[in-house]
Amino acid sequence: MTTAIEKQFWFVVGSQHLYGEEALAEVKANAQKMTDALNQSGLLPYPLVLQDLAVSADKITSIMKEVNYRDEVAGIITWMHTFSPAKMWIRGTKMLQKPLLHLATQYNESIPWATIDMDFMNLNQAAHGDREYGFINARLNKQNKVVVGYWERPEVQQQIADWMDVAVAYNESFGIKVARFGDNMRNVGVTEGDKVEAQIQFGWTVDYYGIGDLVEYVNAVTEPEIDQLMAEYAELYEFDYGSNSQESWEASVRVQAGYEIAIKRFLDEKGYSAFTSNFEDLHGMKQLPGLAVQRLMAQGYGFAGEGDWKTAALDRLMKIMSHNQNTGFMEDYTYEMAAGQEAILQSHMLEVDPSLASSKPKVVVSPLGIGDREDPARLVFDGKAGDGVVVSMMDHGTHYKLLINEVTAFEPTEPAPHLPVARVLWTVKPNFQDGIKAWIENGGGHHTVVSLNLTTDQIVSYAKLVNLEYVVIK
Numbered sequence: 001m002t003t004a005i006e007k008q009f010w011f012v013v014g015s016q017h018l019y020g021e022e023a024l025a026e027v028k029a030n031a032q033k034m035t036d037a038l039n040q041s042g043l044l045p046y047p048l049v050l051q052d053l054a055v056s057a058d059k060i061t062s063i064m065k066e067v068n069y070r071d072e073v074a075g076i077i078t079w080m081h082t083f084s085p086a087k088m089w090i091r092g093t094k095m096l097q098k099p100l101l102h103l104a105t106q107y108n109e110s111i112p113w114a115t116i117d118m119d120f121m122n123l124n125q126a127a128h129g130d131r132e133y134g135f136i137n138a139r140l141n142k143q144n145k146v147v148v149g150y151w152e153r154p155e156v157q158q159q160i161a162d163w164m165d166v167a168v169a170y171n172e173s174f175g176i177k178v179a180r181f182g183d184n185m186r187n188v189g190v191t192e193g194d195k196v197e198a199q200i201q202f203g204w205t206v207d208y209y210g211i212g213d214l215v216e217y218v219n220a221v222t223e224p225e226i227d228q229l230m231a232e233y234a235e236l237y238e239f240d241y242g243s244n245s246q247e248s249w250e251a252s253v254r255v256q257a258g259y260e261i262a263i264k265r266f267l268d269e270k271g272y273s274a275f276t277s278n279f280e281d282l283h284g285m286k287q288l289p290g291l292a293v294q295r296l297m298a299q300g301y302g303f304a305g306e307g308d309w310k311t312a313a314l315d316r317l318m319k320i321m322s323h324n325q326n327t328g329f330m331e332d333y334t335y336e337m338a339a340g341q342e343a344i345l346q347s348h349m350l351e352v353d354p355s356l357a358s359s360k361p362k363v364v365v366s367p368l369g370i371g372d373r374e375d376p377a378r379l380v381f382d383g384k385a386g387d388g389v390v391v392s393m394m395d396h397g398t399h400y401k402l403l404i405n406e407v408t409a410f411e412p413t414e415p416a417p418h419l420p421v422a423r424v425l426w427t428v429k430p431n432f433q434d435g436i437k438a439w440i441e442n443g444g445g446h447h448t449v450v451s452l453n454l455t456t457d458q459i460v461s462y463a464k465l466v467n468l469e470y471v472v473i474k
Ligand code: MN
Pocket: 305, 306, 331, 348, 447
């Protein structure tokens, strides 16, 4: 499951015919130089392609129609080189169905006081054009992004890059398909939700499968296929037999290797990019998938436990947005409450995403402590340090709501020799008491997706695009 997606963005430069053909030729030449420089910056994750100048309502409308129907175009970036009367933009902007970034910049960085005349003023009037154009976007409630600053500056280019990742995730959101192996965990509230509304609002397809459908795939996996995967594990991970005999340890890990192959085959054949499991629903399975799930998360599949399809889809979405870097499913577990050291220990019963690992993971076989299956293998590691966001989506009955908390993850200093699961530690913003209180008061879930690569601004940009209520705790 790849998170490398082939997309491009169109660069649409606003002007009008009032200034004559010579001025328009200069606008076009400057726009081409800007496009080339942005593409060569090395910061943009997707290419920018310059389009014909937006000089009439018909031209603008025709560009927007093309943007809508071309799958390879993830969104548009607009720039007002000159004044561009914005009634021309109404029809096209209204029909635009993809993300829009208004780049408030100017070709020249400084005002050339020694030579400035009215020709220069007419040609370089972004400050004037930005306001006319911005008014129409605001009036149309486009929820577009506005980036302000000189186009050659890396911090401006980085804002464009971050938005491109959001725009691609938004486009891909409509193709996210979640396979649910079993239903939600019994009696749990926050993992429930309206699947029809999720498909209408976010584009997520959420399908149920009985665990027997997966067991068929598990039974079809061959021993040589498992041998091959075991060799890959030996390359990537430390093998920790613990108190197990090597023979029983290997037998247990081989079960998980079979699950990895089976689940991947199932998802790929049927076009799913995310999935859920439930430890209460494992008829015909010897173990709860643990190592298998961790391996698939590292490959870019979205996942959440206990049938939590909302978090699984959100995980896939944020993996696309972050290029699958330092982003994964998480669960709040245990507080550290000692004064001055307050933190939250994050983990799950098995399924912690190795994209967050700071150390070489160990393959450990240990009892689960929940349910009635054999001891499952899992990857055990410590999480990376870094600033990031933790995100949870809840169905509040009348609407979905997104909760975003800024966190600072840090590497644990104390060993935990008896803890047979991966662990991530973080502090929450603005502080332990207020951050946790706000999370609980807003009804934030215990299942989350954390990313040490994404920003609050990116998550908020996505929420706006899908008209999703959000609360930021920072
Ligand atoms: Mn859980």
